[in-house]
Every structure is written in structure tokens, then in C-alpha cells.
Amino acid sequence: ITVIEAGGAELVGLHDPKSDRNEMYNRIKSYFQNAAGGTIILKNIQLLNFEKQSVFLHILSEEHPDVRMICTANGTLMKMLAEEDFRDNLFYMLRQSGITVPPLREMTEDIPDIADYLLAIYAHKTSQTRKRLDASAIKALKLYPWPGNIRELKDTILMAAFHADGDTISADDLVFSDIQPETAEDLTHRNPKAEKDRIIRAYIRAGTWRGAAKLLNVSEKTLIQLRKKHHINPDGEIEA
Structure with missing residues (x-):
């Protein structure tokens, strides 16, 4: 090859x-x-x-x-x-045949398995005990937008494995890059579920709806309209 x-x-x-x-x-x-x-x-x-x-x-x-x-x-x-x-x-x-690989941010359910695989490789190469992710680490990994996709996930996991004390990696051991474009959470995909998930994730990351609007690169007025569209209440929860 x-x-x-x-x-x-x-x-x-x-x-x-x-x-x-x-x-x-x-x-x-x-x-x-x-x-x-x-x-x-x-x-x-x-x-x-x-x-x-x-x-x-x-x-x-x-x-x-x-x-x-x-x-x-x-x-x-x-x-x-x-x-x-x-x-x-x-x-x-x-293009006799094509394979579309979705970005990592749209396949968050795969993150724990990928991370576990990377930790297994790290343990083998360093002859150390295999480290595990706790619930807080998995939650943090799923909420991050991963503009660098798998390469960025690999770097993040390996750095955490290197610096973590003990055999368990928590959210505190994860370091995410803060050198990201403001449009990292931009609503460029119009899939309704993906759009709704990005809005909620941006709110969780920012802590306020004003901050979420900046992450999403939209005005606060537009974000209010999007929240109404997806039935998202002021606490970031989906209303029935």
C-alpha cells in the first residue's frame, strides 16, 4: 500500500x-x-x-x-x-463508490468505545495498567464539539492518560483546546435533531443563553426563535 x-x-x-x-x-x-x-x-x-x-x-x-x-x-x-x-x-x-464519515460530534455514542481503544493502545505501548474513563469524563467528552474529530480526541485521551493520577480518568484530567473558532458550534447542519442537540450543548457549555448564542454564531433573537421551534425551555430542557 x-x-x-x-x-x-x-x-x-x-x-x-x-x-x-x-x-x-x-x-x-x-x-x-x-x-x-x-x-x-x-x-x-x-x-x-x-x-x-x-x-x-x-x-x-x-x-x-x-x-x-x-x-x-x-x-x-x-x-x-x-x-x-x-x-x-x-x-x-x-468516486466509483463513496463512504461518508460523519463528524465525531454527530456520533457521540461512539466516543467511549473509541476512547477505550485508545487507552488500550496506550497501556500496551507504555506497559502500564489500562486506565478507564469515569462517568464525568465520558459526559465531558460527549459535550465537546470536536472540531478536530478523531485526531483531536486521540490527543486529548493520550494527554489525559499521561497526566492522570491512578487508573481512572475524570473530567478534571481532560484538557480541551481553547484555540477554536467562534463558529465551532455554528448551525451549519439543518437536521432538526442535530440542530436541537447543538443548541442544548452550546447552552451547557456557555452556561447562559447569551453565551450560547455567541457559540452558535447567531443573534439572541434568532436563538429564542430556535428554542421555540424545538420546544427548549429557559433551563435547557425539552418541553413535552
Whole structure:
């Protein structure tokens, strides 16, 4: 398996100066040659510039290399397609089948299992007793919005395991980054349940509805209307 970071310096491959092809083509082609009969994982394809997109398209459509390609991308790729910053013919060629991975903040029920797995790996690598999360830690982990998704969760868990006294990790052992955009709780998803959950979570985090409005990047008047829409009372509870 060959792993390539589309926006990284390692996307240079090998160049044959005797070739009549341009250098970019030769460097990308070398990845396919080295991975013949195997798999190339191209991470963050939204970071490919237009020249690299054209080279990948030519190789895949004209030369049909014996390579399976698995690509990853974030949500900006669809915007790039709409704005014609990413070649749609390359996109549809690569997207024979797609897997959508929801952000961690929408899959909070998975957090305890993921955290437990990370703690098991940490214990194995450090030859220490496996640490556990108590109820307060699990609650804090579920309430945090995780703008950095799994990578941020991993860093948070491993730091807590390193600093925690004893074999139990509590909420006090967790350190969340305060260097986050004010729109971390922005209501960018219009799924009613997700919207309602974000409103309640923002209120819990901020402690006041004024603070919640700032976290959600909406006016207090708009937040009042949203609370009425979802039947959320002044205490942050759902009314029947």
C-alpha cells in the first residue's frame, strides 16, 4: 500500500530526465509504477492543484494502471466541484463508490468505545495498567464539539492518560483546546435533531443563553426563535 498526502511535500515521486514527459507527470506516474498490482491511498484530494488533477486524470483514463485507488477528502471538495476548482471528470472517475464519515460530534455514542481503544493502545505501548474513563469524563467528552474529530480526541485521551493520577480518568484530567473558532458550534447542519442537540450543548457549555448564542454564531433573537421551534425551555430542557 502506498499512502500519498495530496498536499504534502512527499508528492514528488521520481523524475526521469530522459523522458519527453514533463516533470510533474513523471513524478506522479512513478507512484503508479511502484504500486502496480497494489493500492494507492491518496489523502485529502481537495489539496491537488489543477495541474496534478490533470495528470491523475490522464493516467487513470488513458493508461489504465493496475492499481486500486482509495481517496479521502473533506467537505470542501463539493464546494470546489460547484465552483469548478476541481475537475468533475476526475471526481466521478474516482468516486466509483463513496463512504461518508460523519463528524465525531454527530456520533457521540461512539466516543467511549473509541476512547477505550485508545487507552488500550496506550497501556500496551507504555506497559502500564489500562486506565478507564469515569462517568464525568465520558459526559465531558460527549459535550465537546470536536472540531478536530478523531485526531483531536486521540490527543486529548493520550494527554489525559499521561497526566492522570491512578487508573481512572475524570473530567478534571481532560484538557480541551481553547484555540477554536467562534463558529465551532455554528448551525451549519439543518437536521432538526442535530440542530436541537447543538443548541442544548452550546447552552451547557456557555452556561447562559447569551453565551450560547455567541457559540452558535447567531443573534439572541434568532436563538429564542430556535428554542421555540424545538420546544427548549429557559433551563435547557425539552418541553413535552
